[in-house]
Amino acid sequence: MANAKQQENLLLTEHFTWPPISLLDEIINTVNEVLYKCTDTLESGLSSADPAVLGFAQKYAAENRVVEKDEDGRQVYPDAKLEIEEGILKLETLMEGAVDKNFDRLEIWTLRNVLCLPQDVGEWVRLGHYENLTIPPDNPSITPESLNALRRKLVETQKLHTALLAEKTRNDAQIQRLRSLLQPSPGTKCEPRSSTSPSNPAQANGNAPFAFLTHTPAAQ
Structure with missing residues (x-):
């Protein structure tokens, strides 16, 4: 001591x-x-x-x-x-x-x-940082082994939380890329194809090659 x-x-x-x-x-x-x-x-x-x-x-x-x-x-x-x-x-x-x-x-x-x-x-x-601090009563069930187990569990939980946040970021980026394929750029209209229209929808919507699936009258 x-x-x-x-x-x-x-x-x-x-x-x-x-x-x-x-x-x-x-x-x-x-x-x-x-x-x-x-x-x-x-x-x-x-x-x-x-x-x-x-x-x-x-x-x-x-x-x-x-x-x-x-x-x-x-x-x-x-x-x-x-x-x-x-x-x-x-x-x-x-x-x-x-x-x-x-x-x-x-x-x-x-x-x-x-x-x-x-x-x-x-x-x-x-x-000062001990003001209004409530000290819990003695608990005989709390042992060094149980504290170490809780500490390891906390560390693993923090690792899992970090991994989930990284996965969420990757998923958000992937969703954004998929939406960009379906969402035409501003000012671009997906009109019905005529005989003079390009035969390839991707040429009509270069930034969103799959926009015709959701933004054409036929799709709606």
Whole structure:
């Protein structure tokens, strides 16, 4: 049986239609997304900057290292990209730790003081959709087996209902097609055939080849 805290979580979940912890998860995920966007932007900015401006020229001079040059005569610092990536990774790890630490506190405080119920109140809370709900008396004849049988019967009934609706749709379409064979198009009159009339009734009523069966004076 669920303890008091689990019952409280179930009650709040039913009331909000979402688990209380999911709100905090969304907040933390949003903060992490902003954090990663910041570090990506910072890395892009540092990578596009001149390494000499970032202090690599002074570093090479202090270490008495010779600065390499590319084909265009520009100074090249091979260590710049690696150090930027390592620095961004360390910064990202540091910021992730700070977010986890502080938002864990937020999560604990929120669950204890905001998304919670006062002590011993959960048993007396009645949600809106339980208003005027009549609880039937205990029926010893209702067993898990009988409930499962009713559930299976309901599922099969729903399947049959869906199949009947599909069959009705097909039958309606078939009836409509048959009626179109007997019903002449508007403005078309089925007159008695004369010596100059077409010998084939289907030619006289191209849209309804069997209209002569119901819309000619002879048929009436």
